[in-house]
Every structure is written in C-alpha cells, then in structure tokens.
Amino acid sequence: MGPNLPRSRLTSLLVLMMLSTLALGACGPSANSRLVISQSTDAPSGSDHKGHLSPGSFTGITLSIRNTGAGPARGLTVEDLLPAGFHYYELTTLGGNAIRTATSEPAAQGNPAWGTWTIPAGNGNIVSALVISFRVQAAVKPGDYVNQVKLTTSTPSDIDQGNGAGLVVEPRPSLVLAVAAATGQVTTGSLATYVISVSNVGSAVAKSVAISVSLAPGFLYSSTTAYEGNSIRVSSIDPPANSLLPLWSSWDVPGAVNGGPGLLRLTFAARVLPAVAPGVYNLTAAVTSSKDVPAQTIGNTAPVAVGKSTRVPITMTVAPTAPYAPQNGTVTYVITVENDSTDAAQAVTVTDTLPQGFSFKSTNGIVINGKNAGSRLQPTAGSATPQWGPFIIPAGGFNGATLVITFTANVNGASLGPHPNVVSGNSSNAQITGGSDQSPVTITAT
Structure with missing residues (x-):
C-alpha cells in the first residue's frame, strides 16, 4: 500500500481483510x-x-x-x-x-x-x-x-x-404361571371352572412347588377335577370344601427337556353363590417354591362374567380348524379376540393353555383388523402355555375390532378322544373373558 493511498480506501481494505479472516474461520472444522x-x-x-x-x-x-x-x-x-x-x-x-x-x-x-x-x-x-x-x-x-x-x-x-x-x-428353575377360566360366562348357583398351569422352562427341578388362589367374593372352592403334567407330588395338601383361599401342595416340577418344559396343571371348580350380583369377577393366583425360584402372583386374572345379561365388551374364543387329529400329528387353532367397546384395549396378552399331551409348534399368523401384526412375546417350541403380545386392539364399537392368532400344536402322547383347549387374556385397561373351544378336537389312532 503506497503512501499516497487515500485514507478511506485503506480503511475499506482493512475491513475486507477482517471479514475474510472470519469467513475462513467459519468454514473450518466445527466442534465434535x-x-x-x-x-x-x-x-x-x-x-x-x-x-x-x-x-x-x-x-x-x-x-x-x-x-x-x-x-x-x-x-x-x-x-x-x-x-x-x-x-x-x-x-x-x-x-x-x-x-x-x-x-x-x-x-x-x-x-x-x-x-x-x-x-x-x-x-x-x-x-x-x-x-x-x-x-x-x-x-x-x-x-x-x-x-x-x-x-x-x-x-x-x-x-x-x-x-x-x-x-x-443360570441353570436353575424358572416357573411360568398361567391361569384361565374354562368358560367366560356362568350363572349364579352354578360352577365356574378354572385351569392353573405352572411350566418350568428352566434347566433344573423346581422343588416343593405350591399353588394358592384367592377367589372373588361369593365364589367358594368346590373340588379339584384333574391333575396333569409330568410333575411328581411329594406331599398331599388339598383345599377343604368351601374355602375362600384354596391351597395345593406340593410338587417337584422337572426342568425343560429338549425344549419341552416341565408341567404341573390342575383344574378346579368354584361354586358361585346365589346372592352374587351380575358382573365380571377375577381371581388372584400365586406359586411358590422352596428355593432359587421367586414367588409369583398374578392378580385380576381369569375373569368370569356372572349373569346372562352381563355385557362383556372384549371376548376371546379358540377353535381347532379340523374336528379330528391323529396321535403324533398336529392341530391348528385359531384364537379370536373381539373388542366391541368404544376404547382401545391396551397391552393385551393372550395365553393358550393347551390340553395334556399337546405342545406349541409354531405361530402361523397374527392379524389385527385384517392387517399383519407382530408379537414381542415369542412362544418357545414345546411350550404347554404359549403366550403372545402385547397388542393394542382398536376400539371396535358396533362392528367390533378383532385380533386373530393362528398357530399349530404338536400332538405327543395325548390319549384318544376329545381334548378341550382353554384360552385367556389380560389387558392393562380392559376385562377380557376367555374360555374353551366349543367343539374340542378329537384325537384318533390314525
């Protein structure tokens, strides 16, 4: 810059140099x-x-x-x-x-x-x-x-x-408790039938397993109609008639073998007193073991509707796709959950309590209102109580919204004759009544 350069021109050049320096700095690497x-x-x-x-x-x-x-x-x-x-x-x-x-x-x-x-x-x-x-x-x-x-x-x-x-x-016992009502609707003075299943998906024997139930008010224990599974009973404690808090004890439930869990299943009936008002009634069930297994409690489960006029907006059914199946064959079931209410059913889980001698093989499809859906609960092959969910079933109103689950079960060692299947469900905001298939599959020799 010569000595004769005007002062205004010199000032302009200095400003341009400063701006260029700032621009170059802005184009540099930013902080990571x-x-x-x-x-x-x-x-x-x-x-x-x-x-x-x-x-x-x-x-x-x-x-x-x-x-x-x-x-x-x-x-x-x-x-x-x-x-x-x-x-x-x-x-x-x-x-x-x-x-x-x-x-x-x-x-x-x-x-x-x-x-x-x-x-x-x-x-x-x-x-x-x-x-x-x-x-x-x-x-x-x-x-x-x-x-x-x-x-x-x-x-x-x-x-x-x-x-x-x-x-x-760890290689230790792991118990899964499932409870279902065999029918979703009963009348006063009749019997409500329940099925309790305890599966051991762990690799070690669960010792001294005991099951207890807290029945709804107005329901009294009547009798135990069946014990099933491959568990060994080590002591015999059964509930007295008319008990409000029936207790059964105790069994050693074997661990899973070749993917098939150890199983204890009991079916019992409770008498519904004549004074019970129409409505939906639940029970609470618990399972305990001697060690290595934390106690489990399921509350507000196995709902039963009392009274013919009781409206249950969310219902669940199960049915086989064929009336007969051979021993050592397979059976395909369809579970349907229908929401007729004006609110969506949140966090819905579905549990199928398969008959004795049946085990879960594979899920064929899950559809909500005609659209494919997924399940984060993935039933393991060999399970006696496959479970799916959680789902959101939209409000259905007059036309109803449906969840449909289709799956296949293996028949291994089931006796000849009809075998009812029982399905149940839970939701974070809705009562869901389950039940058994109206036309159970019949197992034949060929």
Missing part, C-alpha cells in the same frame, strides 16, 4: 460431540458384577448416552444389540435432556431401535444425556451373555462404547 455409553441392568448382581437371572425371565436394561464433547450430537439413533435368544418386550422410561426431533419405535421383532435425537453439548456442571430404560425376556439357554449398543449420528461424533451389560442366565 463425544458420546459415552454406559449400561446397567435390574438383574441381581453377583460377585462377577454381572446380572444373574433365571431362564426365560424378564429384566430391565438401562442405556445412558452422555455427550461430553464441545458440540451437539445430531440425528442420533440408538439400536440395542440384544444377546442371542433375548427378546425385547417394552419401553419403560425415557430420560435426560436430549431433544427428540423425529419418532421411530422398535419393531415387534428383532433388535429394538429408537430415534431420532439431538443431545446438546455439555455445559459446565450440566450433563447432557439420553437415558433409555426397557425390559427384555432372557434366553432359556443358560450361559454368559453381553448386551451391546450401536449408535449412529448425522454429524461427526466420537463414540466411547464403554462396557456392555454382562448377563448370566
């Missing part, structure tokens, strides 16, 4: 995010700092994703890489200060994935994080497992995977 993953589980921790649980049981996993970098993490999606044999069941909570920019939820099957978030950069003492808590069902095969996480972002980010959640499925 740094995502740090930590995991925890609800399963009781052992000395190895891993969660220990029984086969097929449910446990919670929590993922904490912290941004310790200087820039925000944008377009974040989270996929949990479940260990082999584990199944995602439900989301329990979302936390942290992450901003959700789009919503995607886990599919009915496969690894759960959630999106999409922006996690702001940490600011001083403020921790920026996304926290996801959810429940999974453990594998039935004992062994050591590790849960992992996969993150993707739309902006550059350093990712610290941390340590995966260690989970140990």
Whole structure:
C-alpha cells in the first residue's frame, strides 16, 4: 500500500481483510460431540458384577448416552444389540435432556431401535444425556451373555462404547404361571371352572412347588377335577370344601427337556353363590417354591362374567380348524379376540393353555383388523402355555375390532378322544373373558 493511498480506501481494505479472516474461520472444522455409553441392568448382581437371572425371565436394561464433547450430537439413533435368544418386550422410561426431533419405535421383532435425537453439548456442571430404560425376556439357554449398543449420528461424533451389560442366565428353575377360566360366562348357583398351569422352562427341578388362589367374593372352592403334567407330588395338601383361599401342595416340577418344559396343571371348580350380583369377577393366583425360584402372583386374572345379561365388551374364543387329529400329528387353532367397546384395549396378552399331551409348534399368523401384526412375546417350541403380545386392539364399537392368532400344536402322547383347549387374556385397561373351544378336537389312532 503506497503512501499516497487515500485514507478511506485503506480503511475499506482493512475491513475486507477482517471479514475474510472470519469467513475462513467459519468454514473450518466445527466442534465434535463425544458420546459415552454406559449400561446397567435390574438383574441381581453377583460377585462377577454381572446380572444373574433365571431362564426365560424378564429384566430391565438401562442405556445412558452422555455427550461430553464441545458440540451437539445430531440425528442420533440408538439400536440395542440384544444377546442371542433375548427378546425385547417394552419401553419403560425415557430420560435426560436430549431433544427428540423425529419418532421411530422398535419393531415387534428383532433388535429394538429408537430415534431420532439431538443431545446438546455439555455445559459446565450440566450433563447432557439420553437415558433409555426397557425390559427384555432372557434366553432359556443358560450361559454368559453381553448386551451391546450401536449408535449412529448425522454429524461427526466420537463414540466411547464403554462396557456392555454382562448377563448370566443360570441353570436353575424358572416357573411360568398361567391361569384361565374354562368358560367366560356362568350363572349364579352354578360352577365356574378354572385351569392353573405352572411350566418350568428352566434347566433344573423346581422343588416343593405350591399353588394358592384367592377367589372373588361369593365364589367358594368346590373340588379339584384333574391333575396333569409330568410333575411328581411329594406331599398331599388339598383345599377343604368351601374355602375362600384354596391351597395345593406340593410338587417337584422337572426342568425343560429338549425344549419341552416341565408341567404341573390342575383344574378346579368354584361354586358361585346365589346372592352374587351380575358382573365380571377375577381371581388372584400365586406359586411358590422352596428355593432359587421367586414367588409369583398374578392378580385380576381369569375373569368370569356372572349373569346372562352381563355385557362383556372384549371376548376371546379358540377353535381347532379340523374336528379330528391323529396321535403324533398336529392341530391348528385359531384364537379370536373381539373388542366391541368404544376404547382401545391396551397391552393385551393372550395365553393358550393347551390340553395334556399337546405342545406349541409354531405361530402361523397374527392379524389385527385384517392387517399383519407382530408379537414381542415369542412362544418357545414345546411350550404347554404359549403366550403372545402385547397388542393394542382398536376400539371396535358396533362392528367390533378383532385380533386373530393362528398357530399349530404338536400332538405327543395325548390319549384318544376329545381334548378341550382353554384360552385367556389380560389387558392393562380392559376385562377380557376367555374360555374353551366349543367343539374340542378329537384325537384318533390314525
């Protein structure tokens, strides 16, 4: 710049140089995010700092994703890489200060994935994080497992995977309790029939198993009509007639063999007193064992409608697709759940209590109002009480909304003659009455 350059021209050149410097700085690399993953589980921790649980049981996993970098993490999606044999069941909570920019939820099957978030950069003492808590069902095969996480972002980010959640499925008993009413509608003065099934999906014997029931007011225990399964009774304690709290004890229930669980099943009748008012009545059932098995209680289950005029908006039926089946053959069943109410039925689970000598083989189809649907509960082959869900059945109103499940069962060792099948259901906000098939399949020699 020469000495004769006008002062105004010199000032303009200096301003342009400063602006160019700022522009070049703005085009430089932006601050990156740094995502740090930590995991925890609800399963009781052992000395190895891993969660220990029984086969097929449910446990919670929590993922904490912290941004310790200087820039925000944008377009974040989270996929949990479940260990082999584990199944995602439900989301329990979302936390942290992450901003959700789009919503995607886990599919009915496969690894759960959630999106999409922006996690702001940490600011001083403020921790920026996304926290996801959810429940999974453990594998039935004992062994050591590790849960992992996969993150993707739309902006550059350093990712610290941390340590995966260690989970140990122990070779111990694991009991599954199911309760169903054999018919969904009864009248006062008659008998209500119930079926209680205890399956051991674990790999060890469950010892000294006892079953107890708390009947609805106005219902009194009458008699036990059948004991079934491959369990061994080690002591005989049966409920007295007219009991409000019947108790049966005790059995050793064997562990699963070749995918088929050990089974204890009892069928009993309760008398409905003449003074019982029309309505829907439930019971509560519990199962206990001597050790290694936590007590289980199922409340508000096996609903029964009393009175012919009682309107039950959500009903469930089951029927075989053919009247006859050969020994060592198969039977295909169709379960239909109809919602005639004006509210959607939430968190619906469906349980089929198969006859003695029958076992679950495969699910053929699940349809809600004509559209395919998925189930996060995946019945295992060989199960005596397959279960599906959770589902949302839309409000049906006058025309009704339906959930239809079609599945196949193996016939192994069932005696000749008719074999009733019993289906039941539960919901977080609705009463669902189940029942048995009106025309049971008949097993023939050929």
